[in-house]
Amino acid sequence: MFSIISYPYHRAQHFVDSVGMYRLVLGSLGALAICSILAGFANLLPYSGLSQLFTLALALLTALLLNWVIALILKIPANHESAAISAFILFFLAIPESDIFANWPLVLAVAIAIVSKFILAYKKQHFLNPAAIGAAALSVTGIYKFSWWVANPVLFIPLLMVGILVVMKVRRWVPVLTFIMVSLIIYLAEAIRYGDQLSTMLSTFFMSWPTLFLAFYMLTEPFTMPAMKGPQILYAGLVGFLSNSSLFASIILITPELALVIANTAMMPWRLRQKLYLQFLEKRQIAKDTYEFIFKKPEGFSFNAGQYLEWMLAHTNPDSRGVRRYFTIASSPTEDEVHLAFKFIARGSSYKHELMHLDIGKKIIASQLGGDFVLPEVPEVKLALIAGGIGVTPFRSHIQYMVDTGMVHDTKLFYCCNTIAEMAYQAVFSNAAEYIPLEVIPVIAKETVPMPAETGYVTADLINRRAPDYAERVWYISGPPPMVQAYYAVLKKMGIPKKQIKRDFFSGVA
Structure with a gap:
């Protein structure tokens, strides 16, 4: 029913x-x-x-x-x-x-x-x-x-x-x-x-x-x-x-x-939020079909790790999805640049096609800084992060912020992708694990992978095995809405209180 x-x-x-x-x-x-x-x-x-x-x-x-x-x-x-x-x-x-x-x-x-x-x-x-x-x-x-x-x-x-x-x-x-x-x-x-x-x-x-x-x-x-x-x-x-x-x-x-x-x-x-004019510095591929765009950070711009911006890129003949998108800021507030990342496919939107061909030095307008998907203020809180594909971007911001500031949380990252090749920021996370208590657990749906990675999806059994102290952790879920809702239901069924689960969505319209 x-x-x-x-x-x-x-x-x-x-x-x-x-x-x-x-x-x-x-x-x-x-x-x-x-x-x-x-x-x-x-x-x-x-x-x-x-x-x-x-x-x-x-x-x-x-x-x-x-x-x-x-x-x-x-x-x-x-x-x-x-x-x-x-x-x-x-x-x-x-x-x-x-x-x-x-x-x-x-x-x-x-x-x-x-x-x-x-x-x-x-x-x-x-x-x-x-x-x-x-x-x-x-x-x-x-x-x-x-x-x-x-x-x-x-x-x-x-x-x-x-x-x-x-x-x-x-x-x-x-x-x-x-x-x-x-x-x-x-x-x-x-x-x-x-x-x-x-x-x-x-x-x-x-x-x-x-x-x-x-x-x-x-x-x-x-x-x-x-x-x-x-x-x-x-x-x-x-x-x-x-x-x-x-x-x-x-x-x-x-x-x-x-x-x-x-x-x-x-x-x-x-509510007061400034309109930013971000100068494009560099584009680089960080995983299969996944690209990161790096912009010069405006003087005086501050944000919390895990927040997002609305990015406006005016271009000729925009499709029905328009010229604006919401992207999480993938960089940490401690870094000198502003990063965004997304997965690009050939049949993608006119917006993504325009961004993929953006010339070095060009500017893009960003505004509407917001979001509650931020780290706890108390360092003693243990974290468990579930990322779906490019939904990993807020966690890249969180983890780099922890490395740079020393505000350390015991963290487990369940990184869900179809294949290992789709995992972004692997070098960032490997480096971070040397400085903070971070365990990255790849959860791969369409490949058979050896341990310590997991094949399949995040289940109650997998969580019990890899995070037996799951009830003590604050859980963050980021990815496509169906995935977020499905894993939210798994956590609720395991008895994790709603106040210990934070959700972030991306719509996939870009």
């Missing part, structure tokens, strides 16, 4: 992992707009299909044209997908009008949103949600009140379907659910306070309130959400409280867009 239920979820996860994040968000908003326009033509919404088409075209034209002009003036790459996403979001907030002059609040909000990305920036990175600041600029000043008309029972099912895909892509279930729960609690408390009927309030909350659209498309905006889980939960709770509470009504009306801007501002100490 569980497999029947979980199969559609895993198929959907596979689909979203095969599409770039910006493409997925933009495509899902486009699908929602199509549903809305069709509902308009069917007279299921108070806004006609033609007025919606006209309004959406106007919003997109404003966003893309202004984004192109500013990028041309500043001589920087234009991220048109991001601009289009802001236009779509604001389209769903402002009432569609068939008269071009009646749409001026939407045009103004879109213009403010696009300009804010370049003006309200820290180290070339915007720190306020563009769509939220565009809407809040008009609502706070009393110029225009946004209706959030997307919160309509007719669009509830389409919104839920496409929104879930977005959350699956960004893997932000904890903050999204935190936001929804806090919002619901405050919403119901306000309803009781004013004597409203709870029986109707629940349906109103989910079908006619801005909560879901705000959660799926604005709360999850990666540049303005904190990078670590703890601050993410705090951020989500703050937005949920502010957007539903009347506590400050005597001072100011806090609209959903204003709540998001306030939370963006309040969480800045946990």
Whole structure:
């Protein structure tokens, strides 16, 4: 029964992992707009299909044209997908009008949103949600009140379907659910306070309130959400409280867009991340079909071992997966370069093909430093690492950091590959084993290998033999999602508490 239920979820996860994040968000908003326009033509919404088409075209034209002009003036790459996403979001907030002059609040909000990305920036990175600041600029000043008309029972099912895909892509279930729960609690408390009927309030909350659209498309905006889980939960709770509470009504009306801007501002100490321009220095092959790319480390750039960056490589004719990828930083914070590594196949993406032919001295843009897949602060903690293929990169960072700093953990690395030839960083790990208590255990699926390597897969029996003190260790799993989930299930079945298991995923879209 569980497999029947979980199969559609895993198929959907596979689909979203095969599409770039910006493409997925933009495509899902486009699908929602199509549903809305069709509902308009069917007279299921108070806004006609033609007025919606006209309004959406106007919003997109404003966003893309202004984004192109500013990028041309500043001589920087234009991220048109991001601009289009802001236009779509604001389209769903402002009432569609068939008269071009009646749409001026939407045009103004879109213009403010696009300009804010370049003006309200820290180290070339915007720190306020563009769509939220565009809407809040008009609502706070009393110029225009946004209706959030997307919160309509007719669009509830389409919104839920496409929104879930977005959350699956960004893997932000904890903050999204935190936001929804806090919002619901405050919403119901306000309803009781004013004597409203709870029986109707629940349906109103989910079908006619801005909560879901705000959660799926604005709360999850990666540049303005904190990078670590703890601050993410705090951020989500703050937005949920502010957007539903009347506590400050005597001072100011806090609209959903204003709540998001306030939370963006309040969480800045946990969120400010610079945009990096990394100069390419060298490419080298580190295993079969696996390559490492080395970039000059910018002055002042710091990170924790095991964290990741979003890497943007603009190129002509990008495929459906887009020009952005998330890669773990394979180097240690102690090293003078920034490394990334991936497996390359001939039918790979346009992004990888472009990166494989990157000229020495060229620059790639990196941003959105984040991730909780970091080492324990207490050196006495024993570690067990399970890597699947190129999922070994965060462990390369961890292990080199331990060597360089002397912050030593008793460590066992179960390195899972199809063949020995696919194992990367063998020299790095051999060298590290001379300085720290590290045991590398190759687990090879498609070759018969002699001990101390293992043939097959990581099983409870293998763990018992190679790490009999497994219950004392903190386990880290990194690799493709199916592998991570499978080994997580093995560890749970062995009685290892959830708090002792840390998981890192890579989607394989690159």
